Amino acid sequence: MTLASDAVAMRPVDMDGKVELTLRVNGRDHRVRARPHHTLLEVLRSELKLFGVREACAVGQCGACTVLADGKPVSSCLVLAPMAEGKEILTVEGLEGPNGELDPIQQSFVDHTAFQCSYCTPGFLLTTKALLAENPDPSEDDARAYLAGNLCRCGSYVKILDAVMDAKERVRGRSAPR
Amino acid sequence: MSAGSVPFSGMIDAYERVTGRIPYTINIELPGMAIAKVLRSTMAHARIARLDVSRARQLPGVYAVLTGADLLERSDIYPYFGPVFRDRPILAIGKVRYVGEPVVAVAAVDADAAQEALDLVDVDYDELPAVFGIDDALAPGAPLVHEEPPKAGHTFADIILHGHPGTNICNQFKLRKGDIERGLAEADEVFEDTFYSPPLQQVPLETHCCVAQVTDGRVTVWATSQIPHMLRGNLAEVFKLPTSRVRVIVPTLGGAYGAKCYPAIEPIAAVLALSAKRPVKFHLTRDEEFVTVTKHGGRITLTTGVTRDGRIVARKSLCHFNTGAYADIGPRLIKNGGYGTAGPHNIPHVWVDSFAIYTNIPPAGAFRGYGINQAAWAYESQMDVIAERLGLDPYEFRMKNLLTEGQTFATGEPVEDCHFRELLTMVAKGIGWDATTRRTRQGPIVRGKGLSCTIKSTVTPSTSIAVVNLNDSGSLNVLTSSVEMGQGQKTAHAILAAERLGISLDKVVVVSPDTDATPYDQQSSSSRTTYAGGAAVQLAVDDVRAQLVRIGSGLLGVPEDAVEIADARVRTKAPPHRGLELGEVVRKSRSGALVGRGTFQTKGNLDPETGQGVASAHWNQAAAAAEVEVDLETGKVRLLRYHGASYPGRVVNRVQAELQLEGNVGFGVSQALFEEMVFDGGQLQNATLADYMLTSTEDMPRELVVHILENRERGDIHGIGETSLPPVMAAIGNAVFHATGVRVKDLPITPEKVLRGLRERDAADQAERNAHAAEPVR
Numbered sequence: 039m040t041l042a043s044d045a046v047a048m049r050p051v052d053m054d055g056k057v058e059l060t061l062r063v064n065g066r067d068h069r070v071r072a073r074p075h076h077t078l079l080e081v082l083r084s085e086l087k088l089f090g091v092r093e094a095c096a097v098g099q100c101g102a103c104t105v106l107a108d109g110k111p112v113s114s115c116l117v118l119a120p121m122a123e124g125k126e127i128l129t130v131e132g133l134e135g136p137n138g139e140l141d142p143i144q145q146s147f148v149d150h151t152a153f154q155c156s157y158c159t160p161g162f163l164l165t166t167k168a169l170l171a172e173n174p175d176p177s178e179d180d181a182r183a184y185l186a187g188n189l190c191r192c193g194s195y196v197k198i199l200d201a202v203m204d205a206k207e208r209v210r211g212r213s214a215p216r
Numbered sequence: 217m218s219a220g221s222v223p224f225s226g227m228i229d230a231y232e233r234v235t236g237r238i239p240y241t242i243n244i245e246l247p248g249m250a251i252a253k254v255l256r257s258t259m260a261h262a263r264i265a266r267l268d269v270s271r272a273r274q275l276p277g278v279y280a281v282l283t284g285a286d287l288l289e290r291s292d293i294y295p296y297f298g299p300v301f302r303d304r305p306i307l308a309i310g311k312v313r314y315v316g317e318p319v320v321a322v323a324a325v326d327a328d329a330a331q332e333a334l335d336l337v338d339v340d341y342d343e344l345p346a347v348f349g350i351d352d353a354l355a356p357g358a359p360l361v362h363e364e365p366p367k368a369g370h371t372f373a374d375i376i377l378h379g380h381p382g383t384n385i386c387n388q389f390k391l392r393k394g395d396i397e398r399g400l401a402e403a404d405e406v407f408e409d410t411f412y413s414p415p416l417q418q419v420p421l422e423t424h425c426c427v428a429q430v431t432d433g434r435v436t437v438w439a440t441s442q443i444p445h446m447l448r449g450n451l452a453e454v455f456k457l458p459t460s461r462v463r464v465i466v467p468t469l470g471g472a473y474g475a476k477c478y479p480a481i482e483p484i485a486a487v488l489a490l491s492a493k494r495p496v497k498f499h500l501t502r503d504e505e506f507v508t509v510t511k512h513g514g515r516i517t518l519t520t521g522v523t524r525d526g527r528i529v530a531r532k533s534l535c536h537f538n539t540g541a542y543a544d545i546g547p548r549l550i551k552n553g554g555y556g557t558a559g560p561h562n563i564p565h566v567w568v569d570s571f572a573i574y575t576n577i578p579p580a581g582a583f584r585g586y587g588i589n590q591a592a593w594a595y596e597s598q599m600d601v602i603a604e605r606l607g608l609d610p611y612e613f614r615m616k617n618l619l620t621e622g623q624t625f626a627t628g629e630p631v632e633d634c635h636f637r638e639l640l641t642m643v644a645k646g647i648g649w650d651a652t653t654r655r656t657r658q659g660p661i662v663r664g665k666g667l668s669c670t671i672k673s674t675v676t677p678s679t680s681i682a683v684v685n686l687n688d689s690g691s692l693n694v695l696t697s698s699v700e701m702g703q704g705q706k707t708a709h710a711i712l713a714a715e716r717l718g719i720s721l722d723k724v725v726v727v728s729p730d731t732d733a734t735p736y737d738q739q740s741s742s743s744r745t746t747y748a749g750g751a752a753v754q755l756a757v758d759d760v761r762a763q764l765v766r767i768g769s770g771l772l773g774v775p776e777d778a779v780e781i782a783d784a785r786v787r788t789k790a791p792p793h794r795g796l797e798l799g800e801v802v803r804k805s806r807s808g809a810l811v812g813r814g815t816f817q818t819k820g821n822l823d824p825e826t827g828q829g830v831a832s833a834h835w836n837q838a839a840a841a842a843e844v845e846v847d848l849e850t851g852k853v854r855l856l857r858y859h860g861a862s863y864p865g866r867v868v869n870r871v872q873a874e875l876q877l878e879g880n881v882g883f884g885v886s887q888a889l890f891e892e893m894v895f896d897g898g899q900l901q902n903a904t905l906a907d908y909m910l911t912s913t914e915d916m917p918r919e920l921v922v923h924i925l926e927n928r929e930r931g932d933i934h935g936i937g938e939t940s941l942p943p944v945m946a947a948i949g950n951a952v953f954h955a956t957g958v959r960v961k962d963l964p965i966t967p968e969k970v971l972r973g974l975r976e977r978d979a980a981d982q983a984e985r986n987a988h989a990a991e992p993v994r
Contacts, residue, residue, distance in 0.1 A: 055328075073328065089243045090236020092470070094421040095502050095905035102421050130236040144234040151226050151871040154879060155702025156233035157421040157470030163234065182913040189905070191421050191471050192702050193882020194875055195916045 046074060046120035061122055063088070064132030070119075078122045079103045079114035082129060090130035090160040094189075101188030104161035105129050111168045130160035133167070142208035143167055143201075152201035154192035161188045166202050170209050178203060224721055225870040228707045229468075229700075241425040241440045241467045242499055249427070250279050252488050252498035253330035255320040255337050256507070257312035260348070260576040260898025261359065262341035264311060269320055271336040277325035278333045279492035284309035284319070287487060297450045299443075299478040300375055301366035301386075304542040304579070306454065306483040312341065313361055313541035314578050315898045316507025321484050323492040346576040348898055350515055350536040353384040353573045360384060361541055361574035370449065372738075373677050375548050376824045384574040386539050387547035389554045391568035391827030393626055399530025399565025403521025407602050411518070411594035412962035414892040415538065416511040418583055419910060422470025423500040424508060428485035430455075430493075435486055436463040440470075442477045443739040444697045444729040450479045451486055466729040469701035473883070474582030475509050476701070477741050478544055503903040510893060511583035512537040512549060512572075514590035516557060518598050521565075526608045528617050533557035533594075535570035537580070537587070544581035546572035552673060553587025555827055558626030559595040560636045560671035560837065561617040566626040568827065576898050582741055584883060588672045588942040593963060596668040596946030600953060609651035610667055610950065611644050618669060625671070628828040631835050633932065635925055639839035639861040640669045642923045646859030647841035654954045660849045663856070664955025668943035669839040673832030674935055675742040676820040681735035682752035684713060686760050686810040690784060690799030692717060694756075697729040697737035698749035703937055704872035708746040709753050711868055716757040719784045719798065735813075743836055743935025746868055748816055750933060755814025763812070764798065767805045771796060836934055837863040840943035842917075844951040848974060851967030853952055855885055855915070860943070861923035865934040876936045877922035884944025886911040889964050 049057045056071040061078075063086060070085040082088045082105070091114055094102035098113035105114045106128040133141040140148065143166050153159045162185065169176055169184045176184065181202045190198065232238045269281045284307040287295035295309060296302040308319045320337050324330035347353040347361065365381040378388040400406055420440075427438040435455050441447045444464040452459040469476060485498040500508060514537045521530035535554050539546030554570025583589070603613040618636040625631050647665055656663045683695040694713050700706045706726040714721045727734060737749055761781055768786030769776040772794060780789045787795025802810055820830030843857040860877055867873045890909035894901040902908045922940075945963060953959050958973030 088236075089240075092240075092242070092422070094423070097502075097904050097906050099905040100421065130234075134235060138235075140231075140234065147234050148226075148230040151230065151875065153227075153230075153233050153702075154704070154875055155420070155422070155469060155471040156238055157240070157702075159233055160236045182916075186912045186914045189421070189910050189912060190882070191419055191473070191910060192875070193879035193911065193916075195882055195911075195913050196878045196920055197871075197875065199913065 059119055059123055061127060062125065063127045064129060072119045074118065074120055076119050077115055078105070078117040078119050081119040082114060088129045088131050092157055092160070094157065101161040101165060102158050104164050104188065106164050106168055109168060109171055111165045128164065130163055133163060142212060143205040146201045146205035146208055150197045150201040150204065152194055152197040154194050158188060158190045162190070162198055166205060170206060174210055176206065223870065224711055226707070227704055228710055228721065239467050240422055240470050241427065241438050242422065244427045244438050244497070246427065246429065246495040249495040249497055250323040250325060250492050251327045251330050252321060252323050252485055252496050253327065253334055254318045254484065255334045257308060257315055257317040257319050259312050259341045259343055260315050261344040261346035262312050263344060264308060264319070264339065265342045266338065266340040267320070268338040272322060272333040275329065275333045275336060277329035278322060279494060280323040280488050281333060282321045282487060282491055283307055292456060293487060294454055294456055297454055297479050297483050298543060299446060299545050300368065300371045300547045301543040302369045303362060303366040306487055311344070314507070314576050315900065316578055317541065318484060321488050323488040323496045346898055347384060348575055348577055348895060350538055350573050353575045358384060361576060366543060369453070372548065374675060374821065376551060376822065377547060378824070386543050386572040386574050387550060389551040389568070389570040389827065390825060391555050391566060391626060393628055393828060394565035396530055396532050396565050396567035400519070400521045400532065403529050404524040405606065406519060406521045407598065407605070408517065408519045409598050409601055410961065411516050411597055413514045413590040413593050414963060415513040415577065415580060416583065416887065416891050416893060417506050417908065418473040418475035418509070418511065420471030420473060420475050423502060423505040424476065424481045425499040426482045426485040427495060427497045428482070428489040429495040430486065430490040434461050434463065436465065437482050437486055438465045438467060439482050440476050441466050441482070442472050442699050442701065442741050444699070444731050445736050446739065447479050447482055448731045451482065454483050454486065464731045466699050468728070469699060472701040473584040474586065474741060477582035477739065480508050502905060506893070506900055506903040507578040509544065509581040510540065510578050512539060512546065512580040512587070512590065514538070514553065516590060516594040518557060518594055520598060520602065522602055522606065524606070526606055526613050526616050528561050528563050530565035531558060531563050533568045535568065537570070537572050537590070538575050538577065539572040540575060540577045540579040542579040543572065544579045546580060549582070549587045553591050555626050555831060556588045556591035556672070557595055559592070560619050560669055562619050562623045563626065577895055584938050585941045586742065586938065588670065589887065589945065592668065592670040592942035593945045596670065596943065597949050597961065600666070600950045601959065611640070611649055611651065614640055614667065614669055627822060627831045629830050633834065633930065635837050635863045636669055636839070638925060639837055639863060640667065642861045642925065643667065643839045643841035643859040646921055646923065647843055647857060649841065660847055661845055662848060662955040663843060663845050664951045664953070665841065665843045666947045666950025666954055667841050668947035668950065670942040672836040672939055672942060674744050674747065674834065674836060676818045676831060676833045678738045678744060678748055679815065679817045680737045680748045680752040682749065682756040682814045683735050684753065684756040684760055684812045686798060686802055686812070688799050688802040688809060690719065690797055691723040692719065694724060694726045694753055695734045696726065696749055696753060697731065697734045698745045699729055699740035701740065703745060703876065704869055705740065705745045705749065707872065708868045709750055712750045712753050713757050716754050717761065718781055743937040743939060747933045747935045750868065751816040752814045755816055756812040759814060760810050760812030763810050764801055768796060768801050771801065771804055834932065834934055836939035838940040838943050840940070840947035842947040842951045844948060844955055846952060846955045846970060848956070851970035851974065853889055853965055853970060855917045855948060857919040858917040859921045859923065860940050861925060862936050862940045863925045863934060864936045865930060865932040866928055867924060867926055868933065873924055873936060874922055877924065877940050878920060880941040881920060881944060882911045882916060884941050885915050887963065888945040888948040892964050
């Protein structure tokens, strides 16, 4: 098996020490240049200007930089950009529909005002999306446990859990056969 | 979205918040922008013996390398800043005073180059003896953190300075109400207890960030600041410029909690931008955030005299707040934290000495609760110590002593609009308070309940100015320098403006702070944004209303007193209400737009020797009841249920009010149980979120009820941003005591401390049993 990073190691390095990477983000392929030690977080922000991805702890403890990689929540601060090649990356910017209509999880967060400063919100939204994909009918305690890796220093947890439980119904309602 | 019919409850910028589009400072990128990084001191206290940056300067891609000595040499820079004392050098000058102090600043083409440049800096230190704790710093002959008395600059009107040159005492606050010696002599019992709160960090998820640009003799910064106008003043001093030549722009903040209250990193970014001749961005890493500003560690000794039937007659408070290496706002915080120790109790004799102490740890500044967390942890814990010893029910003991309407606070001022008893009763009922069944046990798990009730001031005197522009379309722009940091300032101000003018909310836009355009506001802190900033907005709308009436009466050809504003029109009071739409009035006035101005100002001050006078324009009131579970085998405490109550006067935005109250519980749980900055020889041991624990979903109580006691008739707005935080820690501590009999006096209440307490309790019980067993059998 060849690791993506091995393949990257064989690519030409430019004057800035950067290599070319192809990242699939929000359903599109993007060619970017990055130094091999740059994290996915850094590249999403600096190259693709996806500012919904935010650093807060840089050690994978707070969930603010969460993105979905092949549907699984990962801390993009802990993923080296070359390791993300070949994966389907989803950021908060990819949650909206083509005309800017909100995903049901986003709409539920709006309706419950499940945020204050909202720095953590994209991470919560994406983790919730992964939760509901894994378990379409989580209990509130399931949701608490699943979201425990996302910190909200403003402490909007009551409304966040309300929004998640409501989003569950909305997502199920939407996917239910008619 | 119409104001007036269904009250709006939510956030007007919710769409931006859930799509990741909120424009935080960290998103700002300017053409040619360099990235800043800082080399920080590895010594707690040392002379800089040698500092060689020549190799760093030669590195390609490096635009500027600055040291404190460089800044000192420049005639166009004054290299010190601070909100009260100008004691903080932009970069260390001559010596370093804490581990993490900025020593060298670099601006380079990217972060990698900036880091490489820092790696090429050679620095040697001559270590000096250091002081870390309060006792070290106050010991006779202790090394001085600052050899010279700090230089005071232009500052806030409420600040009282009592310096102690030649010591590490940065400032002292004194309060003398009644006759403390007589009061203590009259007491049947006197209790003396010492409580300790550790240094903490505010941990906004968005760390400090500043983008600075110096062009055409003007300094512009985009900053994560709660205080745009004071930051402008400090930068003007640094650059020796008129304040008009400095521009501070504040995008929405990703949390602040006091961390962003006073200037910290902005002077570094700005001098780098000057030197690099290009825009510079300086964004702190998490470990840097931890050493940039902190919450004061505090030691408070309360000597409280009570009568046998449970009336508090006297309290003597000795408070020491560790303000770290630089004063920041410590000189003011000791005042609030000092008089705050009297609590919401009617005490005839109060004596307070409160000190800010310089030490060689990172500077301490504003932190949500502002000294009252430390004070309330002390007095509300001691309330239960006393109740236990006197055999009183903690609820009844509090009810007997809580201030009622018109009684005087420690500062001698009568407390009006007073609701402590109602609030305490609300939470006691909510938690199911019953003095006889406070404790239950199942196997190794014990449960207990605790209460707490607190009082907090808001900075007084203070000033906020707002300007509103009524456009010729009938829409309104609100210009204020109040800062949106997640508390919902923009929504609250928009609601207040819309309802005052009688227009729909979607016609109102609240402009973000830009000191070139938005008027003076003292600060977005002290729970004053909706209350004081909002009052200025209302006054500005009133000014526009007066103009509308004046102009409208002319246009309608009727006297002013026959004209009213209703349904977004200026119309005759009498039916059939002949009238003009607001935009039409503006257009017909040919003034382009109607500009309204509002200045809201509160008055007050304290006597510098007695601390008597007016400390607060109103009093923020809260109560809490907690039920915890303690595992007697592990010492682990879990918060099961929580009822919190606050008095906001009038609620402007229901969901935001709930979020403030719920958020304070989240903020308080980790302060009660986990949070502590751990230092070893001045070196912070836990500067990551892997080692510094915050409340998560799992730590929140399964039952969390917030009670909002409104008084719509009176209509006053009381701040709630901080109000309900101070009672959290003591409510939990008191619940732990009632569950276990273990009184933890130093936060946080860790499993180790609980277990140690349980062992001591068991050993004491055993000793008592042995003593009884040794008694001769009769």
